[in-house]
Amino acid sequence: MRALSRIAKPDTLAGRALYRILRWLHPGINEQHRLSRLAGRAGYWADMQVYVFGFLTRMGLRPWHTLLDIGCGPLSGGLPLIRYLEPGRYVGVDLLEDTVAEARRQIAKHGLENRRPEVHVSRTFGRDELDGRVFDFIWASQVMYHLVPDDLRALLAQVAARLAPGGRFYGDILDQSVSTAGRYWRGFAFHVHDPEAIAAAAAGLGLAMRRLGRVEEFGFPLPGRLRLSSMLELCRDA
Numbered sequence: 001m002r003a004l005s006r007i008a009k010p011d012t013l014a015g016r017a018l019y020r021i022l023r024w025l026h027p028g029i030n031e032q033h034r035l036s037r038l039a040g041r042a043g044y045w046a047d048m049q050v051y052v053f054g055f056l057t058r059m060g061l062r063p064w065h066t067l068l069d070i071g072c073g074p075l076s077g078g079l080p081l082i083r084y085l086e087p088g089r090y091v092g093v094d095l096l097e098d099t100v101a102e103a104r105r106q107i108a109k110h111g112l113e114n115r116r117p118e119v120h121v122s123r124t125f126g127r128d129e130l131d132g133r134v135f136d137f138i139w140a141s142q143v144m145y146h147l148v149p150d151d152l153r154a155l156l157a158q159v160a161a162r163l164a165p166g167g168r169f170y171g172d173i174l175d176q177s178v179s180t181a182g183r184y185w186r187g188f189a190f191h192v193h194d195p196e197a198i199a200a201a202a203a204g205l206g207l208a209m210r211r212l213g214r215v216e217e218f219g220f221p222l223p224g225r226l227r228l229s230s231m232l233e234l235c236r237d238a
């Protein structure tokens, strides 16, 4: 199925036709279609899993680390991470109740309860749900560009409060050239944030920021201008 889902992408006229036929023929592809629409773009469920797992392990994520996945979606990247991490080390938060309900269904469907993952509905990036817990890695994929500036500041404050010593945050922001007017995804608008403003806000919270490059350099699979997004790293200022 992985090979089929790699070739069938609904991005061209011919691709859309093939994609529809495969969805009709293959219940697994139809299910991935449903899930990928909850996570972002249809047709990229398996590819996102490969990208997220590859990126975080390349950044040094190991089974004994703890991970907070902000805007975890229906566990697009979360499923392989839950399998990889030792029990009790994965926590996801998301704003949407139906998405978190789907994440919980995925955990049960894949028999991952014994890995003791947690997923929470949160309007505060975990502030109200996670007490004083800290994490070695905090990850926010395709989330920061859906946040208005006040929410982005609240996210940064949570990152500052929740990074364990030596911990790191990774998240992507849209390229400055992207036009966001009239663009929405599931009711979320898109926002272009100034990386220098983020660096200044982060510095005020005791965090240092680095731009690692475009997400396409790390294997981000979606087509279009999201590939140009910058991956940011935040860690405590030494």
Ligand SMILES: C[S@@+](CC[C@H](N)C(=O)[O-])C[C@H]1O[C@@H](n2cnc3c(N)ncnc32)[C@H](O)[C@@H]1O
Binding pocket: 038, 039, 040, 048, 070, 071, 072, 073, 074, 076, 077, 093, 094, 095, 096, 099, 122, 123, 124, 125, 140, 141, 142, 143, 146, 147, 151, 185, 188
């Ligand atoms: C495009 S999806 C990305 C899902 C997943 N991180 C991925 O990369 O596949 C954006 C996710 O962020 C969530 N989200 C948006 N605003 C949020 C907020 N303020 N707090 C938590 N999650 C939020 C959405 O509900 C959605 O699940």
